[in-house]
Amino acid sequence: MLPESGRWAIIPSAVLAYAIRRVALTIPVLLGVATLVFALIHLVPGDPAEAMLGESAPAADLDELRRTLGLDQPLVVQYGRYLGRLVQGDLGVSFRYRTPVRQEIGSRLGRTAELAIAAMVVAVAVAIPLGVVGALYQGRAIDQAAMTVSLLGISMPNFWLGPLLAIVFAVQLGWLPVSGTGSLAHLVLPAVTLGAALAAILARMTRASLLDELRELYVLAARARGLSRFRAVVGHALRNSLIPVVTIMGLQLGAVLTGTIITETIFAWPGIGRLLIQAINFRDYPLVQGCILFIAVTYVAMNLIVDLAYAWLDPRIRYR
Amino acid sequence: MTRTLGIVLVGLAAVTAIVGPWVVGADPIAQNLPLRLQGPSAAHWLGVDELGRDILARLVVGARISLAVGCAVVGVSAALGMAIGAVAGYAGGALDTAIGRVMDVLLAFPGILLAIALVAVLGPSLGNVVLALVTIGWVSYARLVRGQVLKVRELDYVQAARALGAPVGRVIARHVVPATFSAVTVQATLGMAGAILAEASLSFLGLGVQPPTPSWGSMLDAGRSHLFEAPHLTIVPGLAIALVVLGFNFAGDALRDRLDPRSS
Numbered sequence: 001m002l003p004e005s006g007r008w009a010i011i012p013s014a015v016l017a018y019a020i021r022r023v024a025l026t027i028p029v030l031l032g033v034a035t036l037v038f039a040l041i042h043l044v045p046g047d048p049a050e051a052m053l054g055e056s057a058p059a060a061d062l063d064e065l066r067r068t069l070g071l072d073q074p075l076v077v078q079y080g081r082y083l084g085r086l087v088q089g090d091l092g093v094s095f096r097y098r099t100p101v102r103q104e105i106g107s108r109l110g111r112t113a114e115l116a117i118a119a120m121v122v123a124v125a126v127a128i129p130l131g132v133v134g135a136l137y138q139g140r141a142i143d144q145a146a147m148t149v150s151l152l153g154i155s156m157p158n159f160w161l162g163p164l165l166a167i168v169f170a171v172q173l174g175w176l177p178v179s180g181t182g183s184l185a186h187l188v189l190p191a192v193t194l195g196a197a198l199a200a201i202l203a204r205m206t207r208a209s210l211l212d213e214l215r216e217l218y219v220l221a222a223r224a225r226g227l228s229r230f231r232a233v234v235g236h237a238l239r240n241s242l243i244p245v246v247t248i249m250g251l252q253l254g255a256v257l258t259g260t261i262i263t264e265t266i267f268a269w270p271g272i273g274r275l276l277i278q279a280i281n282f283r284d285y286p287l288v289q290g291c292i293l294f295i296a297v298t299y300v301a302m303n304l305i306v307d308l309a310y311a312w313l314d315p316r317i318r319y320r
Numbered sequence: 321m322t323r324t325l326g327i328v329l330v331g332l333a334a335v336t337a338i339v340g341p342w343v344v345g346a347d348p349i350a351q352n353l354p355l356r357l358q359g360p361s362a363a364h365w366l367g368v369d370e371l372g373r374d375i376l377a378r379l380v381v382g383a384r385i386s387l388a389v390g391c392a393v394v395g396v397s398a399a400l401g402m403a404i405g406a407v408a409g410y411a412g413g414a415l416d417t418a419i420g421r422v423m424d425v426l427l428a429f430p431g432i433l434l435a436i437a438l439v440a441v442l443g444p445s446l447g448n449v450v451l452a453l454v455t456i457g458w459v460s461y462a463r464l465v466r467g468q469v470l471k472v473r474e475l476d477y478v479q480a481a482r483a484l485g486a487p488v489g490r491v492i493a494r495h496v497v498p499a500t501f502s503a504v505t506v507q508a509t510l511g512m513a514g515a516i517l518a519e520a521s522l523s524f525l526g527l528g529v530q531p532p533t534p535s536w537g538s539m540l541d542a543g544r545s546h547l548f549e550a551p552h553l554t555i556v557p558g559l560a561i562a563l564v565v566l567g568f569n570f571a572g573d574a575l576r577d578r579l580d581p582r583s584s
Binding site: 028029030032033035036037040041043044045154155156157159160163164166167170171178254255257258261262265266276277280281285288292295296299300 | 421422424425428429430431432433434436437438440441442443517520521524525526527537540541543544547548551554555557558559561562565566569
């Protein structure tokens with residue numbers, strides 16, 4: 001059995017203090033995000049109820065919708081009720097589907113998570129070999145080719161890359177389905193589209209980080225012991241060079257999350273991003289608010305988790 | 321190499337936007353349904369779209385819209401961000417904290433999400449796209465300038481100006497803000513790429529420029545329905561966006577190397 005101090009050494013007190021401080025700092029940000037999302041419906045030009053039902057809607061229907069949305073109440077009351085509902089996880093009722101917004105988001109969450117995870121897997125699977133090749137053959141044609149490919153990935157907007165991939169792999173070659181869900185094949189094009197930019201950034205980062213690491217004494221010592229450059233890279237330098245790569249991955253989570261909006265729209269992928277765009281087209285403001293709030297809060301939460309993970313991994317951060 | 325390529329691409333885009341519509345001559349919204357989805361030909365160099373409109377004519381007008389949105393967003397965001405960042409950094413205290421909290425909240429929204437939200441409620445239009453992109457765009461300039469001001473305000477020449485009794489506004493405008501111009505210029509060049517991409521994204525989602533006005537993003541969106549029979553509808557505007565974005569990114573990197581050698 002471990003001594004008391006040893007058992008708790010997994011989460012040192014400095015990390016705990018940092019975590020509490022970091023979580024406390026997140027609360028006002030979340031309140032600000034919630035307030036901004038609340039304000040959205042009040043930015044609708046004219047009457048939101050009229051915008052949703054149309055100008056020719058009967059007065060009784062408009063009144064009913066205003067009551068349902070709480071727009072007939074004073075602003076302070078609306079805000080108080082809104083925050084109260086949020087605390088209970090209540091995001092309101094979708095105007096289009098007549099179901100709780102939480103339920104609509106919940107039913108699509110799995111699809112968005114599936115796409116985001118697949119994109120990250122694609123990005124890592126492409127980026128690490130590309131970065132390693134770039135570092136191993138620095139300055140040679142193969143390095144330049146690898147970096148050109150990554151530059152293309154950074155420059156191509158995903159709303160262009162997606163249709164291009166569909167033209168080649170779905171239309172011309174007929175290898176993959178152009179849209180929809182149901183099999184692993186359906187996931188390939190959306191995941192590659194969403195993961196391409198991240199792969200490009202990670203490949204450049206891996207190459208740069210690995211080149212730095214290759215100058216370290218322990219790598220030179222391994223080489224002096226007779227290890228080949230390839231084995232020195234894969235067996236020793238690569239693992240250490242991945243720390244900044246993981247950092248960049250954490251920072252890019254937000255881009256992946258936002259990228260799902262366009263990728264899901266291109267490939268008719270039934271996730272939260274597509275739900276948001278459909279809600280906008282139907283002027284389903286409660287659902288728009290719910291989706292925006294959900295994505296923003298997820299983003300804040302992911303940033304928090306990434307920060308806490310760094311604090312746990314890197315002692316310099318928590319003592320700052 | 322990349323610097324030259326960046327300058328060439330940005331220059332080409334600017335010339336296309338300014339004189340392109342006159343040189344091409346064709347009406348970008350004139351429909352010719354019998355020709356719909358036709359590929360490139362001598363009469364229509366880049367082909368025609370789903371309504372028989374000349375793609376080259378639409379592309380050059382789209383260039384004008386993309387660059388105009390980019391300039392408007394970057395210009396207003398930079399001016400607003402510099403003013404707010406300079407005041408926050410110079411004043412410090414409660415005002416700096418309050419501005420910092422507002423920036424934290426805006427930065428809590430990933431990328432373009434807030435712009436989508438704003439355009440969704442304000443209604444899709446070019447003006448609302450600029451407004452939405454400025455709403456998220458000023459923050460990066462404000463943060464940059466605030467950081468620079470915190471350094472500059474302690475320098476001897478600024479202290480001397482204050483000791484000589486210069487009013488705060490004059491110290492900020494004449495002595496503090498000019499010191500941030502290099503960093504802001506780099507940020508603005510890279511910001512052009514971001515703004516053009518964001519406008520195209522919003523138009524692609526149907527939230528930007530409305531038909532029949534051509535925009536590269538909406539042209540790509542229209543092409544999506546005709547991937548099988550007319551891939552040129554997708555390839556042409558996408559290539560234009562990618563090249564212009566690449567050009568501004570290269571130009572921004574080159575400027576950074578020139579103006580701030582330490583960062584390269």
